[in-house]
Amino acid sequence: MFKGPVESKNEATMSELVPEPRQKPVVPMKPMGINTSLLGYIGIDTIIEQMRKKTMKTGFDFNIMVVGQSGLGKSTLVNTLFKSQVSRKSSGWNREEKIPKTVEIKAIGHVIEEGGVKMKLTVIDTPGFGDQINNENCWEPIEKYINEQYEKFLKEEVNIARKKRIPDTRVHCCLYFISPTGHSLRPLDLEFMKHLSKVVNIIPVIAKADTMTLEEKTEFKQRVRKELEVNGIEFYPQKEFDEDLEDKTENDKIRQESMPFAVVGSDKEYQVNGKRVLGRKTPWGIIEVENLNHCEFALLRDFVIRTHLQDLKEVTHNIHYETYRAKRLNGNGGLPPMTVETEENHESNL
Amino acid sequence: MAASDAGRHPQNVGCRTLSLSAHVGFDSLPDQLLRKSIKHGFCFNILCIGETGIGKSALMSSLFNTNFEDSPSTHFLSSVRLRAQTCELQESNVLLKLTVVKTVGFGDQVNKVDTYQPIVDYIDAQFEAYLEEELKVIRSLFSYHDTRIHVCLYFISPTGRSLKTIDLLTLRSLDSKVNIIPVIGKADSISKAELQEFKKKIMSELVSNGIRIYQFPTDDETVSEINTITNGYLPFAVVGSMEKVKIGNKMVRARQYPWGVVKVENESHCDTIKLRRMLCTNMEDLKEKTRAYYELYRRCRLEKLGCRDIGPENKPVSLQEVIEAKRLEFCLEMERKEEEIKQRFLQRVNEKAAMLEEAEQQASMPVCLVSVF
Numbered sequence: 001m002f003k004g005p006v007e008s009k010n011e012a013t014m015s016e017l018v019p020e021p022r023q024k025p026v027v028p029m030k031p032m033g034i035n036t037s038l039l040g041y042i043g044i045d046t047i048i049e050q051m052r053k054k055t056m057k058t059g060f061d062f063n064i065m066v067v068g069q070s071g072l073g074k075s076t077l078v079n080t081l082f083k084s085q086v087s088r089k090s091s092g093w094n095r096e097e098k099i100p101k102t103v104e105i106k107a108i109g110h111v112i113e114e115g116g117v118k119m120k121l122t123v124i125d126t127p128g129f130g131d132q133i134n135n136e137n138c139w140e141p142i143e144k145y146i147n148e149q150y151e152k153f154l155k156e157e158v159n160i161a162r163k164k165r166i167p168d169t170r171v172h173c174c175l176y177f178i179s180p181t182g183h184s185l186r187p188l189d190l191e192f193m194k195h196l197s198k199v200v201n202i203i204p205v206i207a208k209a210d211t212m213t214l215e216e217k218t219e220f221k222q223r224v225r226k227e228l229e230v231n232g233i234e235f236y237p238q239k240e241f242d243e244d245l246e247d248k249t250e251n252d253k254i255r256q257e258s259m260p261f262a263v264v265g266s267d268k269e270y271q272v273n274g275k276r277v278l279g280r281k282t283p284w285g286i287i288e289v290e291n292l293n294h295c296e297f298a299l300l301r302d303f304v305i306r307t308h309l310q311d312l313k314e315v316t317h318n319i320h321y322e323t324y325r326a327k328r329l330n331g332n333g334g335l336p337p338m339t340v341e342t343e344e345n346h347e348s349n350l
Numbered sequence: 351m352a353a354s355d356a357g358r359h360p361q362n363v364g365c366r367t368l369s370l371s372a373h374v375g376f377d378s379l380p381d382q383l384l385r386k387s388i389k390h391g392f393c394f395n396i397l398c399i400g401e402t403g404i405g406k407s408a409l410m411s412s413l414f415n416t417n418f419e420d421s422p423s424t425h426f427l428s429s430v431r432l433r434a435q436t437c438e439l440q441e442s443n444v445l446l447k448l449t450v451v452k453t454v455g456f457g458d459q460v461n462k463v464d465t466y467q468p469i470v471d472y473i474d475a476q477f478e479a480y481l482e483e484e485l486k487v488i489r490s491l492f493s494y495h496d497t498r499i500h501v502c503l504y505f506i507s508p509t510g511r512s513l514k515t516i517d518l519l520t521l522r523s524l525d526s527k528v529n530i531i532p533v534i535g536k537a538d539s540i541s542k543a544e545l546q547e548f549k550k551k552i553m554s555e556l557v558s559n560g561i562r563i564y565q566f567p568t569d570d571e572t573v574s575e576i577n578t579i580t581n582g583y584l585p586f587a588v589v590g591s592m593e594k595v596k597i598g599n600k601m602v603r604a605r606q607y608p609w610g611v612v613k614v615e616n617e618s619h620c621d622t623i624k625l626r627r628m629l630c631t632n633m634e635d636l637k638e639k640t641r642a643y644y645e646l647y648r649r650c651r652l653e654k655l656g657c658r659d660i661g662p663e664n665k666p667v668s669l670q671e672v673i674e675a676k677r678l679e680f681c682l683e684m685e686r687k688e689e690e691i692k693q694r695f696l697q698r699v700n701e702k703a704a705m706l707e708e709a710e711q712q713a714s715m716p717v718c719l720v721s722v723f
Contacts, residue, residue, distance in 0.1 A: 042414055043630035045444045047392055048384055050634035053570070055380050062376075084368045109365040115377030120365060160652050162645060243389070306375040310382035318492045329487045 059118035061168045062309065063107075063149075065200075066123065067142065067192065068177025069130040072207040077175075077265035078123055080278060080289060081301055085267075086110050086123050103128045103141045107169075124171060130188055139192045146171050146200050150324040170321060172312045173236070173304065174200045177207040178224065178260060182216050185227050193233045200320060201236035201312055203304065204228070209262035209295050210280060210287050217262050224260055235259065237308065241315055254303065261300040264289055393447040393496055394633060395476075397432075397528065399469060399520065400505025401457040404535035408590030409503075410450050412603050412614045413626045414439060418450055419592060427455030430468045449497065457516055466520040473499050473527050477647040498644060500636045501564070501629065502528045505535040506552060506585060510544045513555050521561045527647070529564040529639050531629075532556070537587030537620050538605060538612045545587055552585055566628060567635050580628055586621035589614055 066074040066087075075087035086108070109122040124145070129138055149170045156166040174196065178189055193202055204224070209217060228235060237255065242248040266289050269276045278289040289297045304312070398406040402425055410418040416437050434451045451472070456465060476498045483494050502524060506517060524530060532552065534540070540548060556563060563584065566577035591614050594601040603614040614622050629636075 042439070042441060043627060044392075044439060044446050044633070045441045046631050047444060047446075047633050048388070050631065051384060051387060052380050054634055054638075055383055060376075060379055081374070083370045083372045083374050086368065110368045111365050112368050112370055112374075112376075114370060114374055117377045117379055119376055119379070160649050164642075301375065306378050307382065309376060309379055310386060314386065322489070326488050 056116055056118075058165065059120065061120045061122075062313070063122040063124060063169060063171050063173075064304075065126065065142075065146075065171045065174040066177070067126045067129055067174060068207060069179065070127065072177040072179060073265050074125070074175075074177055074207075076267060077177075077205075077207070077263060077297075079267050080265040080297065081305065082112065082121060084110075084112065086121060087125060102132075103138050105141060105145045122169070135188055138188075139195050142192075143196060143199060146196070147324065150321055151328075153321065154325055154328060168313075170316055171200050172316045174202045176202050176204045178204055180206055180208050180211050180220070180262075182212060182220050184223050190227070190231055190233070193228070193235070194231060197233050197235060199324075201238075201315055202233075203236050203300075204260035205300060206260050206262040208264065210264045210282075212262070221260060221262065225256070236312065236315070238315070241319060258296065258299055258303075261296040261303070263297045263300055264295040265297065388443055388445075391445040391447060392633075393449070394637075395449040395451065395497060395499050395501075396629075397451045397469075397473070397499045397502040398505065399453050399456060399502060400535055401507060402455060404505045404507065405588075405590050406452050406503075406505060406535070408592050409533075409535070409588050409622070410452075410590070411592050412590040412622055413629070414448060416448075417592070425455075425458045427458060429459065430454065430456050430465055432468065432472050447495075451499065462516050465516060466523045469520070470523050470527065473524070474647065477527075477644055478651070480644065481648055481651060498640055499528050500633075500640045502530050504530055504532045506532055508534055508536050508539050508548075510540050510548050512551050518555070518559055518561070521556070521563075522559065525562045527643055529636050529643075530562075531564050531625070532585035533621075533625065534585050534587045536589065538589045540587070549583075549585060549587070564636070564639070566632055573631070577628075577632075580624060583621055583624055586625045588622045588625055589620040590622065 064078070066078055068074050078087045079085055104127050105124060106127065107122050107124045109120060112119050112121055126142055129142070132138065153166060153168065153170055156163060176189070176193060178185065193204070196202055206212075206217075206220065206224070212220060234240075237247075237251040239251075239255070242251055264280060264287055266278050266280050266287075268278065268280070270279045270281055270286050272279065272286055272288060277286075277291070280287040280289070288294050292298055396410070398410065400406050407418050407420065410416075414437075416439065418435055418437075420433065420435070431454045432451050433454050434449055436447060436449045439446045439448055453469060456469075459465060480494070480496065480498055483489055483491060504517070504521060504524075506513065521530060521532075534545075534548070534552075537545065566573075566581050568574040568577050568581075589605065589612055591603045591605050591612075593603070593605075595604040595606050595611055597604065597611065597613070605612045605614075613619050617623050
């Protein structure tokens with residue numbers, strides 16, 4: 001999509017005195033290894049520093065949603081992930097409070113900073129999911145919320161006078177909590193993930209993994225992976241979005257071995273071997289949250305925060321959002337139906 | 351950059367600022383972002399405007415150590431054309447796709463009335479291409495090759511006197527569309543003393559004519575000092591050279607005269623190195639400002655098409671509705687044209703049929719005559 005040079009309008013009348021090439025690819029610069037004298041250095045690698053400065057100044061947004069039946073330790077896990085009280089635990093329903101009739105969506109934003117990097121973290125909780133007697137369509141409010149965020153972003157993007165930086169409330173990552181039954185996935189789990197894996201990045205986690213032995217854990221994980229594959233559920237990182245071989249090998253290992261992560265969360269500290277660690281104290285021992293021998297919390301944390309956070313955002317923006325946008329602009333959704341039948345389907349190409 | 355500053359940021363109103371009890375690890379976010387950007391590669395587009403022979407190719411070759419030479423152009427072109435060249439530069443792990451667009455035949459015409467128009471059209475065409483891609487239903491902005499011009503180097507002739515009228519005209523038509531950095535070409539033909547006077551004169555003329563040129567950003571403490579000093583060196587007096595001369599035991603880019611050698615990379619000889627440094631260290635800012643120019647173009651363009659953010663009853667109108675209305679209009683127009691063409695075709699067919707019939711009748715007559723004999 002390279003626009004060639006502009007040609008004069010009088011070209012037909014005036015004969016060409018000089019042959020006019022359109023574009024001439026030039027011999028690329030000699031690779032750095034050969035010409036390393038000071039003469040060779042231009043300074044274009046400073047662009048990395050410039051970008052770093054720019055991103056540090058503007059800060060980052062990250063929106064994470066947690067879905068799962070109540071009591072699976074969602075709030076505790078999010079608090080453990082972000083080492084602060086980002087999520088207030090629902091202390092069970094008081095006798096005066098009623099159990100919500102439908103799934104509620106609660107989004108709470110926090111600003112956290114580490115190493116000069118500012119992040120606006122929004123945790124979206126979904127109390128009431130899977131808690132009713134009849135849980136049919138309980139994913140609908142969640143899907144609606146996710147699409148509403150895409151719609152909000154689209155509206156801003158389509159404005160004539162746009163903001164320099166559109167506020168991003170789109171859900172970048174959805175942690176789905178699987179009950180550690182040890183058998184297989186529940187129908188509710190499959191239904192939810194089938195509907196939502198096309199709309200948002202889903203990362204399945206096995207909650208309260210301290211109720212399973214190592215063998216049970218491995219078997220359960222294998223079974224869950226198999227079931228997800230059989231049902232055509234693509235969880236994050238999706239195979240089709242691997243950009244290159246490097247990504248593919250890295251992600252393959254995660255997809256086929258580590259996921260779904262079997263996690264344990266805790267916000268209490270105990271003394272183990274002279275160190276203070278986060279853990280759960282039981283009569284038979286202390287379960288260390290960040291010990292890879294005990295549970296896979298550290299893997300989840302590294303995966304979501306330390307290596308794939310930016311990628312989660314990019315897949316959301318480049319793929320899920322674009323899919324929504326294309327559907328919206330093509331499908332006439334929400335607009336009054338046109339009365340004239342159009343013969344061809346022109347792309348809105350102004 | 352305390353967390354409390356972030357709390358006061360307009361988008362974060364209503365958010366609590368939390369303190370972390372231990373290391374979480376999202377301080378690697380900039381690294382993650384950079385890794386992706388490096389994999390994706392960078393691109394940069396420069397537009398060089400200047401008279402034929404003022405040294406555009408030589409300067410580009412000197413700045414980026416790459417051969418941007420092309421066939422010498424004649425002075426007899428009827429109007430200005432633009433020629434684009436792309437090359438890929440690699441430095442450590444940064445891959446830059448550099449595009450240099452040069453004017454051909456600028457200032458050569460006897461009547462220079464519309465000289466700047468092809469240039470403005472070219473810049474607008476790049477904006478238009480990006481806008482088109484952005485408005486598509488199925489688009490791939492992520493892999494789109496951005497051809498918008500990020501910086502325009504305007505070459506001023508080293509007359510030593512002042513700016514020419516054509517300079518002022520061209521600059522005025524461009525300053526709301528692109529970042530302009532004025533440079534004095536072939537600066538080795540002016541003496542040091544004259545140069546200072548010349549620079550001052552040029553800058554004051556630019557100011558008095560209300561022409562906005564690119565100012566290097568001074569809001570970041572780490573670079574504000576350097577940038578303020580550099581802003582004082584504008585316009586850059588540059589010398590470029592395609593050839594290398596052997597000095598000592600190294601080959602350096604230079605111009606060899608009987609009375610001495612002008613070294614391109616010597617800062618006391620010319621400002622070429624300053625220009626290079628400033629271009630490289632402010633690439634992001636130039637791209638940022640280009641985005642702002644693009645937004646302006648987009649706004650004007652969409653308004654011209656009749657789109658508004660607020661409808662007649664002061665209710666927000668969605669761009670989609672306008673696009674739909676326009677699409678409908680377009681379809682109706684297409685149908686009408688199709689009908690017209692069909693009618694014309696039918697008419698022609700009938701005409702041709704009548705002609706053939708007549709010709710057949712005429713052709714059958716001599717046969718009868720022949721048979722009589």
